Amino acid sequence: MDTTPDLSRRRWLRGGLGTDRPAQSLPWAVPWSQFADRCTRCGDCVRACPEHIIINADGGFPAIDFARGECTFCGDCANACSEPLFRSRDELPWQQHATFGEPCLTRRGVHCRSCEDGCEPAAIRFRPRLGAVAQPELNRDACNGCGGCVAACPVGAIEVVKEEQA
Ligand code: SF4
Ligand code: SF4
Numbered sequence: 001m002d003t004t005p006d007l008s009r010r011r012w013l014r015g016g017l018g019t020d021r022p023a024q025s026l027p028w029a030v031p032w033s034q035f036a037d038r039c040t041r042c043g044d045c046v047r048a049c050p051e052h053i054i055i056n057a058d059g060g061f062p063a064i065d066f067a068r069g070e071c072t073f074c075g076d077c078a079n080a081c082s083e084p085l086f087r088s089r090d091e092l093p094w095q096q097h098a099t100f101g102e103p104c105l106t107r108r109g110v111h112c113r114s115c116e117d118g119c120e121p122a123a124i125r126f127r128p129r130l131g132a133v134a135q136p137e138l139n140r141d142a143c144n145g146c147g148g149c150v151a152a153c154p155v156g157a158i159e160v161v162k163e164e165q166a
């Protein structure tokens with residue numbers, strides 16, 4: 001039995017995008033252990049995405065890069081895949097939400113609402129604060145994890161994290 005560690009798979013789990021977080025999986029994707037076993041890395045999903053947000057991450061496995069845009073949940077990636085790697089499109093595509101990090105301009109007293117404009121489900125609100133710049137707050141129930149806010153942020157302060165990472 002080959003016991004050589006598969007470094008590319010480990011890197012994918014660490015992020016594949018230069019971060020310590022797991023790489024962003026595709027909508028409706030089965031859990032990673034099953035995905036890694038069956039994905040042939042053919043690139044059909046990458047080519048199928050009309051938003052061009054699926055990249056070949058480390059090891060050639062597909063991952064979403066929200067810096068390129070948002071997921072519209074069109075399902076084209078899942079439909080293009082010839083392997084049993086995607087759940088029913090009747091189910092939730094994923095359980096994840098946006099988080100606002102330290103680089104957010106409002107934490108330095110700078111007015112900014114770009115993420116609000118990028119959020120189609122209107123899950124981001126700015127509550128007025130007495131004598132201070134309003135900061136973004138997330139309505140988690142409204143956030144569908146589409147990532148539209150990520151590219152909208154001028155300083156890269158937003159990450160989309162899975163529920164279990166939050
Ligand atoms: S559901 Fe559509 S927009 Fe979202 S990653 Fe798949 S192909 Fe791209
Ligand atoms: S991930 Fe999508 S729904 Fe959630 S806050 Fe960002 S833009 Fe809005």
Ligand code: SF4
Nearest residue numbers: 104105112114115153
């Ligand atoms: S777009 Fe970025 S910098 Fe601006 S308020 Fe939203 S998280 Fe902060």
